Amino acid sequence: MIKFLDLHKINARFDSQFKDEFKHFLNSGYYVLGEGTTVFETNYAKYCGTKHCIGVSNGLDALILIFKGFIQLGKLNKGDEVLVPANTYIASILSIMEVGLKPVFVEPNNDTFNWEASSIKKHITNKIKAVLTVHLYGQLADNEAVLKLAQDHNLLLIEDAAQAHGAENNLGKRAGNLGDAAAFSFYPSKNLGALGEAGAVTTNNEELAKVIVELRNYGSEKKYENVRIGVNNRIDEIQARLLDIKLHFLDADNAKRRSIAENFLSKIKNDKIKLPFYDGSKNHVFHLFVVLVENRKEFMTYLLGNGIQTSIHYSKPPHKQKALQEFSELKLPITEYIHENCVSLPINPVLTQDEVLKIITVINSY
Structure with missing residues (x-):
């Protein structure tokens, strides 16, 4: 039988490295937001070509934190509308609605399964404040044209890059570095998959990165000092360590x-x-x-x-x-x-x- 996806076989390639890393993790005595998280965040930011990577609990939370961050920074307000591909996975829609924004559905191209700038343009009104572009199935979504459209209309461009780890545009820029911020999922079935739930936000926006670092950890700037109404959306330390091993491949x-x-x-x-x-x-x-x-x-x-x-x-x-x-x-x-x-x-x-x-x-x- 040819399995659709054999996760055991995929991860068995890293068996000895995983076991060695788990020993380091266990012996470190530091199991939440430790050295492994910092190393992975640094390496994944470098891989994507961004200034910042913030490890979080999963891909949906990564999207939600981006929207929450832009709301906290005053770049978005509840009730604003966000353009999103109609054929995306429901998580894209849920992230928009979770923070009080409104999704506006745009049809894709029936050949690429991704949307095009010409289709997006038809839906732009004064209520639209952001574009959530989805690199569906691992293919970049008409990125240069969509980015120009967003810039021309002063719209935030957010990437749902949950399926596009490592995809590059014609200029050699990777998914995660093609807009104002990007959300990644490291669900086990992804091209870069954890052994459980994990996700990340990448961005070059210093203010947004700072806000998301705080939001993911109870809104805390430093221990027991809470500057925002935050949540617990931290990446699991052991998942970060295992992802860093797989990133090299x-x-x-x-x-x-x-x-x-x-x-x-x-x-x-x-x-x-x-x-x-x-x-x-x-x-x-x-x-x-x-x-x-x-x-x-x-x-x-x-x-x-x-x-x-x-x-x-x-x-x-x-x-x-x-x-x-x-x-x-x-x-x-x-x-x-x-x-x-x-x-x-x-x-x-x-x-x-x-x-x-x-x-x-x-x-x-x-």
């Missing part, structure tokens, strides 16, 4: 993902399958390889019968979720079509060449 793992994707794109020949767009650059790290196919259930059953697991990202769009009933009347046909017909194929750095070839052969016979 991220570029190589992303290169392997791109190589597999290029194999799929060049060798899958089946008119029933719509393959994803890819321009051949480093702007895509293929967190997911998503195809569109009508009669999805039949296709997935066929693949499983041939020993290939698949998944769906995501089966229902945010505006059709029960939790967001207030948006249920929106007409978003492109988004709905994608969610009704998308299938994620296995793609990860531990897939063997034989497994890749089997996936291609089985799909071509569908």
Whole structure:
């Protein structure tokens, strides 16, 4: 059986390093916001090309803290509207609503699955104060054009980079350094995945970084002195240490993902399958390889019968979720079509060449 994602096999590559690091962690006697957190934050900021990285509890909290930070700095006010891709994972929407802001849904391009500046522009009003761009499935979202649009209209540009660790634009700038601030998730399935929950905020904004450092730790500037109404959204020290080990292998793992994707794109020949767009650059790290196919259930059953697991990202769009009933009347046909017909194929750095070839052969016979 070719698993959709074999996390044990992915992490087994680091078994001895993890065990050594755990001993250091255990012997340190410092288990919250210790040296491991500082080292990872420093290294991940350097990797992304930003001045600051603040480790937090998960990707959703990273987004929420960014919005809270900008509210505290007076850059946003409750009731302001935020543009967001309609086909994103619901976490993007939840982060906006959690802090009293209002999401405005924008349809994606049906080839790239990401939005375009031309579509965003149509939705800009005097109520819009920020743009939450999502690098969905690991592909940068028309970044240069979206950034220029945000700057031209004096809007904050926030990256939901939860799936795009290491993706680079044409200027060599990485996800996390393409706007005013960025949120990362290190959920175990991500290209840079922890062994539990973890996330981070990256930014070049000194004021925002200071506020988020305080907010994540009970609003504390120093121990027992609370300057803000904060929360407990700290990154777990052991997760930071393990992430720092894996960070050194991220570029190589992303290169392997791109190589597999290029194999799929060049060798899958089946008119029933719509393959994803890819321009051949480093702007895509293929967190997911998503195809569109009508009669999805039949296709997935066929693949499983041939020993290939698949998944769906995501089966229902945010505006059709029960939790967001207030948006249920929106007409978003492109988004709905994608969610009704998308299938994620296995793609990860531990897939063997034989497994890749089997996936291609089985799909071509569908």
